[in-house]
Amino acid sequence: MNTSLKDKWVFITGASAGFGAEGAVHFAREGAHLVIGARRVDRLEAVAAQCQEAGAASVHFHELDVACTANVNACVAWLKELTPQLDVLVNNAGGAHGTDTVAEGKDADWEAMVQSNFLGLMRVTRACLPLMMENAGSTIINIGSIAGRVAYEGGSVYCGVKAAEKQITQSLRLELNGTGVRVGTLDPGLAETEFSIVRFKGDQSKSDKVYEGLDPLVAEDIAEAMIWMATRPPHVCIDEILIKCTAQAAVHKTHRVTD
């Protein structure tokens, strides 16, 4: 028996683009109440309109910068006024900044990656847990990455923070044992979103090269997995999922067709 998401409350961080935005629309199709956050409020507004059209029970958006504790706490305080109970939390906000080696790395890039992927996930989870603790069957989905499992050149900090995400997820799994609250990591490989545009600081041609000659994952593939994880019966916890496009056998082995 699947768990219905109808009228359930779902909070997604980093919902202004990519996996977060597509995930929001998918949860909306299930009839859930959507709460979405990110820094670009104009983009959130557009996603909220899509969610409303897709059939959400209700949609609420709020400016959210997971890099700032006060901002996270203010956003979650606002969320608490909407609902006393949260059924699904998707910790998705994050991304990569740069591809420098350790020797060439920039403080600003390192700090942005640690703040969003690592500390941001911690801050949001800490703030939201009180809304989930009395709610057996509620689900925390942390967005990890293949980069958290296998290191690659130029990825030291990004691989490091995604490896941390895996360990945080496992710590939470232990800490929440007996509460009925479920937590798991959803780890995609190459997926074409705005991820590489952000990583290459707006350079579209460098971003395009990442996906050249192969069919990468798209946001919809990951949104479908979010829904699957959240609709398992309460006694089932999906601890981890690794999803790669067929052309990516491993981090360093992709099959590309080029003219």
Ligand code: NDP
């Ligand atoms: P996008 O760049 O398309 O989306 C990233 C989202 O994160 C945006 O909505 C952005 O919103 C938000 N975000 C970034 N920093 C912050 C912040 N400080 N506070 C709040 N929101 C923030 O990339 P993806 O959808 O691909 O990435 C989503 C997640 O998936 C990330 O954690 C990424 O590391 C991970 N991932 C991506 C893969 C890929 O190949 N695409 C593969 C594996 C994992 P805004 O800028 O408006 O704040």
Ligand code: 8X3
């Ligand atoms: C994003 C996927 O392979 O670019 O997490 O690190 S990868």
